[in-house]
Amino acid sequence: MSRIVQLRGMLEKKQISCRELTESYLERIEKQNGRLRALITITEEEALQTADTVDKKISKGEKLRPLEGIPMAVKDNISTMGIETTCASRMLSGYKPIYDAHVWQLLKQQNAPLLGKCNMDEFSMGSTCETSLIGGAKNPHDTNRVAGGSSGGSASSVAANMAAYSLGSDTGGSIRLPASFCGLIGLKPTYGSVSRYGLFAYASSMEQIGPIAFSAEDAAIVFDVISERDTRDMTSKGISEKTHPQLGRSLSGLRIGISDEMLGSAGDDVSRAVREAADVYRKLGAQLVPVSFSLQKYVLPVYYILSFSEASSNLGCYDGIRFGPAADKYDDIDHMISLTRSMNFGREVKLRLLLGTYILSSGPYDVYYKKAQNLRSIIAKQIKEEIFNHCDVFLSPTTPFTAFKSGTNLSSENNGDSYTTMANLTGLPAISLPCGYDVDNMPIGMQLIGKHFCEAQILNAAYMFERETDGAFLSRLETGYEI
Amino acid sequence: MKWEMVVGLETHVELATKSKIFCSCSTQFGGDPNSHCCPVCTGQPGALPFLNRQAVEYTVMAGLALNCEINRYSKMDRKHYVYPDLPKAFQVSQFDIPLCINGHLELSGGKMININRIQLEEDAGKLIHEGGKILVDYNRAGVPLIEIVTEPDFRSAEEVVEYLEKLQGILRTIGISDCRMQEGSLRCDVNISVREEGSSQLGTRAEIKNLNSFSFVQAAIEYEFDRQTGLLEAGKPVFQETLSFDSVSGKTLNMREKEDADDYRFFPDPDIPAIILSEEDIKRLRECIPELPEARIKRYVSEYRLPEADATLICKYKKVADFFDKASEGLKNPAVAASFILTQMFSKISTEVAREQWASPIPPEFLRDLVLLLEEKKINHNLAKNIFTKMLEEGKAPKSILEAEGISTDEVIDLDELCKSAVYTNPGAVEDYKKGKKKALQALIGNVMRQSRGRADAEEARKILLELLKE
Ligand SMILES: [Zn+2]
Numbered sequence: 001m002s003r004i005v006q007l008r009g010m011l012e013k014k015q016i017s018c019r020e021l022t023e024s025y026l027e028r029i030e031k032q033n034g035r036l037r038a039l040i041t042i043t044e045e046e047a048l049q050t051a052d053t054v055d056k057k058i059s060k061g062e063k064l065r066p067l068e069g070i071p072m073a074v075k076d077n078i079s080t081m082g083i084e085t086t087c088a089s090r091m092l093s094g095y096k097p098i099y100d101a102h103v104w105q106l107l108k109q110q111n112a113p114l115l116g117k118c119n120m121d122e123f124s125m126g127s128t129c130e131t132s133l134i135g136g137a138k139n140p141h142d143t144n145r146v147a148g149g150s151s152g153g154s155a156s157s158v159a160a161n162m163a164a165y166s167l168g169s170d171t172g173g174s175i176r177l178p179a180s181f182c183g184l185i186g187l188k189p190t191y192g193s194v195s196r197y198g199l200f201a202y203a204s205s206m207e208q209i210g211p212i213a214f215s216a217e218d219a220a221i222v223f224d225v226i227s228e229r230d231t232r233d234m235t236s237k238g239i240s241e242k243t244h245p246q247l248g249r250s251l252s253g254l255r256i257g258i259s260d261e262m263l264g265s266a267g268d269d270v271s272r273a274v275r276e277a278a279d280v281y282r283k284l285g286a287q288l289v290p291v292s293f294s295l296q297k298y299v300l301p302v303y304y305i306l307s308f309s310e311a312s313s314n315l316g317c318y319d320g321i322r323f324g325p326a327a328d329k330y331d332d333i334d335h336m337i338s339l340t341r342s343m344n345f346g347r348e349v350k351l352r353l354l355l356g357t358y359i360l361s362s363g364p365y366d367v368y369y370k371k372a373q374n375l376r377s378i379i380a381k382q383i384k385e386e387i388f389n390h391c392d393v394f395l396s397p398t399t400p401f402t403a404f405k406s407g408t409n410l411s412s413e414n415n416g417d418s419y420t421t422m423a424n425l426t427g428l429p430a431i432s433l434p435c436g437y438d439v440d441n442m443p444i445g446m447q448l449i450g451k452h453f454c455e456a457q458i459l460n461a462a463y464m465f466e467r468e469t470d471g472a473f474l475s476r477l478e479t480g481y482e483i
Numbered sequence: 484m485k486w487e488m489v490v491g492l493e494t495h496v497e498l499a500t501k502s503k504i505f506c507s508c509s510t511q512f513g514g515d516p517n518s519h520c521c522p523v524c525t526g527q528p529g530a531l532p533f534l535n536r537q538a539v540e541y542t543v544m545a546g547l548a549l550n551c552e553i554n555r556y557s558k559m560d561r562k563h564y565v566y567p568d569l570p571k572a573f574q575v576s577q578f579d580i581p582l583c584i585n586g587h588l589e590l591s592g593g594k595m596i597n598i599n600r601i602q603l604e605e606d607a608g609k610l611i612h613e614g615g616k617i618l619v620d621y622n623r624a625g626v627p628l629i630e631i632v633t634e635p636d637f638r639s640a641e642e643v644v645e646y647l648e649k650l651q652g653i654l655r656t657i658g659i660s661d662c663r664m665q666e667g668s669l670r671c672d673v674n675i676s677v678r679e680e681g682s683s684q685l686g687t688r689a690e691i692k693n694l695n696s697f698s699f700v701q702a703a704i705e706y707e708f709d710r711q712t713g714l715l716e717a718g719k720p721v722f723q724e725t726l727s728f729d730s731v732s733g734k735t736l737n738m739r740e741k742e743d744a745d746d747y748r749f750f751p752d753p754d755i756p757a758i759i760l761s762e763e764d765i766k767r768l769r770e771c772i773p774e775l776p777e778a779r780i781k782r783y784v785s786e787y788r789l790p791e792a793d794a795t796l797i798c799k800y801k802k803v804a805d806f807f808d809k810a811s812e813g814l815k816n817p818a819v820a821a822s823f824i825l826t827q828m829f830s831k832i833s834t835e836v837a838r839e840q841w842a843s844p845i846p847p848e849f850l851r852d853l854v855l856l857l858e859e860k861k862i863n864h865n866l867a868k869n870i871f872t873k874m875l876e877e878g879k880a881p882k883s884i885l886e887a888e889g890i891s892t893d894e895v896i897d898l899d900e901l902c903k904s905a906v907y908t909n910p911g912a913v914e915d916y917k918k919g920k921k922k923a924l925q926a927l928i929g930n931v932m933r934q935s936r937g938r939a940d941a942e943e944a945r946k947i948l949l950e951l952l953k954e
Contacts, residue, residue: 079529092528099522101529200528205753232523233531234756310753313561316572317526337565360563360748369750 001471002217003164004070011058011069018054018069022047022113025071029115029162036138038147038156039116040076041084047071047113054111066221066244067110073163075154076117077124078209079198080104083114087200088132089122091324091344101198102230103167103209110225115163119153122346123315124169124202126150127177127416128406131348136406139181141442141475145403148178148416154212155182159475165218167226169199171207172303173398173420176432179212180398180445183434183475185219185462186212188420190453191427192237194223195230201314203307206424215474216433216462220244223455243456247463252285254461256448257391259292262419266400273436273444274397280468281395281461289391295382296422298375303421305359305372312356318344380426388451393461398432398445419447429455433462434473443475485680486712489688490643490673490704491635494650495628496660497606497668498541504605504627505532505575512666516611516620524625526570531754534559538627539582539758541659542603543768545629546583548657548775549598549650553765557582557758559603562747567619568608576604576630578749582758588649589777596646597634604628623667635674635685640704644697647671652776656801661839670695673704677711677721686711687721691728691735703728707735779804787817793825802841809847813855820854827871844878853881860896863940890936898931898939902947905930916952924948 010016026044033039054069074080077087079101086092100108107114121131129152130136137152139145140160147156151168155178158166168175170188179186187210194209201207211222220243229238258278263271278288320326320340327339345353359368387394399416410416423430429450436444450458466474503510506523522530546553560578586598608624610617631650637643651662651669662669676688691707694700706728711721726735774782776798783794798804807824811817832838853871856862862870862885873884905927906913912930915923924945931944 077529079527085528087528095528097522097529098527099530196529197531198529201754203753232533234533234754309750313563313573313748313750316563316565317528317570319565319572321567322526322570323528333567334565357748360750361746362748365748365750 001215001466001474002221003214004067004218004221007070007164008064008066008068011054012064014058018051018058018113019048021069022051022071022115025115025162025164028160029157032140032160032162035143036140036147036156036160036162037119037132037135038137038153038160038162039073040086040088040119040132040134040153042116043083043114046083047115050111050113054113057111065110067107067112067225069111069113070164071113071115072107073115073118073154073157073166074104074107075151075166075168075209076120077169077200077202078104078167079200080114080117083117085117085200086133087123088120088134089345089349090133091318091341093133093325095323097198099198101209102195102232102236103226104198106226106228116157118151118157118166118168121150121152121174122349123200123311124150124171124174124207125311125348125352127173127410128408129153129156129178130406131346133346138406139403139442141183141403142440144405145442146181146406146408148181148403150174150178151186151212152178155179155184155186158182158184158212158214165211165213165222167209167222168212169207169209170420170424171203171307172424173417175210175212176398176420176430176445176447177416180432180434180447181403181443183443183445183473184212184214185216185434186210186432187219187223187455187459188423188430189223189227189455190429191424192235193227193239193429193453193455195228195233195236197230197232197236201310203310204314205310206303206307215471216431216459216466217244217247219431220247220456220459220463223459227455237453239453239455241456243459246456247460248467249460250285251281251461251464254281254286254393254457255289255391256281256286256461257289257291257387257394259394259396260290261292262296262396265418266397267402267438269436269438270397270400270402270444273438274395274446277435277446277465278395280465284464284468286461291387291390291394293383293386293422295375295379296418299379299422299425300418302372302375302379303417303425304355305368306376306425308352308356309359309369310356312353312360315349315353320344376425379422383422383426383428392451392454393458394449396447396449398447402438402440402442402444423449428452429458431458431462433465434475435465436473443473484716486677486708486715487638487680487682488675488677488704488708489635489685490637490640490675492631492633492637492643492646493672493674494631494647495670495672496545496631496654496662498538498627498629499658499660500535500537500541500627502535503625504535504538504603505625508625510626512668514622516618517622519622520624524570525621526572532575532752534755534758535627538603539760540764540768541627542582542601542629543760543765544657544659544772545631545654546586546601547765547769548653548772549583549586549588549601549631551583551586551598551601553583553760554580555760555762555765556580557760559752559755559758560749561752562604562749564745564747566607567617568610568621568624570608570621570624574605574607575752575755577602588646588653590642590645590649594636594642596636596642599632599634601629601631604630635676640701640708643673643704644701647697647700649776652799655839656774656776657772658801663836664695664697667695671700673700673707675704675707675711677708677715686715687723689721689724689726689735691726692738694728699728699730702730702733703735706733710735773801776801776804783817783821787811787821789818789821793818793821796825797821800838800841803838806841806843806847810850810854812851814851815858816854819857820850823850823854823871827868827875831875844875845880849874849880856881860898860940860943862890862938865941866937890938896935896939898943898947901931901934901939902927902944902951904934905948906951913952924952
């Protein structure tokens, strides 16, 4: 069911040239992007140039590397040298980075044709993609609905077959949530599996770059390429063993933890679909283990306090001196910076920066930051003891609900991140995969969280589910077999 | 009323690592603006720091040399402030767990200056005002710095200067910094307050920022002491403020009043894992620390019988002291080698920078060979001086200079024999001397020198001749 394997086969058998393949994607982009707003920047020239390189290789009969010639898109917070990278913010409009992110370097080495940069919530702050400067990406399953966020464009583009796969980034659920809303696979790797070098930072201690793809196998292939160790990121450890060759292993004996409280807090359709998925796993030989996690209610507050704090530090450099269109009338430098930031940041970003700045100031630091930091380690300990001492993989819905209408106001207690964020606080790898449809025919996603650096295990669990259900829940919009 | 100054010091020292603290850019001084830069040290979005292990080790070495305790668990923190020369809008520094704490440095009178902490941090860039524009050069941004913070233990400007000189010597000796004030690789902030002598309370302090020469430090402290006592005597308050020192007028000037403390919003840098040092690490670094200047001076004075002033001057430059140690191997009287270094070599290698680098035209063994010839009485002092001049000019060994001059050193000069021969072969001169012509002695000495081809010690020859002439 791998779109990537299938396309690569067609290229190698010369059923289609890489230029033709890339052009077919560009055509779909041209047709749909105006409506979907999945891509902020379209990089036609870059894509076709790479495609021609690949075609030369094919004509010489050379073997293709795993992602060679497969057209893709990258979230707009990943540094692409010479190609505008804006984080969907006015602050970075027109900014062309002077260097490549590690992951983009790896994809370039693979000759991956880059179709464009994906829309996102401004500086990844949001879970609907609607805080983007250009407006949110739409959900291809129903364009009245959001694609989810923050990597909304990364999901929307793959769901609409405007890219074979894409890269997103996940700070609190930003890969898994849109993947779930758009009926795709989204993998948030273990903290340290993928280098963050070149990822425009939001909350450094929590975020990872990962693939959004049509199938689990695709996600594994992409993950294997981007998880190469990088000496420029001190938190990067890389992955010792490729995951793709490990797909297809039997699940017999796999212990899958499941929490009744968590299922109970999700919408009816969602919890039903996840329970049915659990049954599929039982059929596959896995053992279901009831677990509970008593600190669940602290996860979001801790996440907010810490991520806002880190954000207020990480975004300090956007001051109009080096980046951002600077205010032109001002009294002194402090005034200029304050005007520039007021002018160029959106409402959600300002809110989070103000809160983060406040939290880190002396006084509130002890009351909020320190306490949250302590809670974070307690939560990590509890998750290990209450969940992972009893099971190998933890199964839950990805979100309590499916994609909702654009413009819906979400409360901060119920913004869709409530199941995903625990993986970010603990650094655990997590995957979202489609497992059903709700009454409105919108995709439902379930989440599998694994132990540190056990991406292979959750990817395999996702792969086996797909195989067992015959791909029934994979995005129905485009099968990928038609070009 | 008698006033007393209370001074504490924050000294910033740039570490002599080859590359910057978080990237592989060069730390070399100079270069075209922004030529030693990359995405990391210019704070490009998404770039990440990679902590230079050597910078950590150098900081620990400084701590060990200054008698500090080393924190085996330490971390880097972000210190936030906004200024155009600070690319990320925060400086990576150390907040509550610096690498080194609780050290001290002893002044010559035996007074201890307590060192509160030594922390590792990154330098900022530099603003250049040019044609009405403000430009930023990030070449220095990300150069590793250590900040050495003392307790307010100084009571005079002289103590401060002595401390700084000693500190400079120690840090140069352990090789972690070139400590060049003129290039800004050593600079300090002075905290100074004034109180009634005998009082145990501290007065309101002012901070004089960025002093980059010993004489400015001295002048600034003296000026500020007078200013503050003047205010107090006039019954006026001293304000807590940040000052700069204007070297032209010799006055301190207000930079900004520091009424409420800045809130730097310190928090642990999430991109840099905690620094963990093992006992073995610390042991290994302790072994890397060579003999420090203080101990070396003592050794030169007690073992080599060098005058203290000479020993101090030699130990001011580590490479000179190393040269001297090599040149002294096997000598009966190393002080002779020291005097060659301090006179002829120092007049040839005359600037501070040149002495620090000590590009000697000869290896230390050549100097030792020369002094050995002297000690073996194969040449005299005057000749040795002339030969040494030629050695320094030509970079040659003493033997080859002597050979070129046609002077053999194969046999020891038997001065007694030479003197006897002079007396027997010059009866006329002997006669004249005995008649009272004291000048005739000079002729006899000249004869001895001729016989020895200038190698004999004229003073010794005079003594022997006088003995012979008595008979
Ligand atoms: Zn650099």
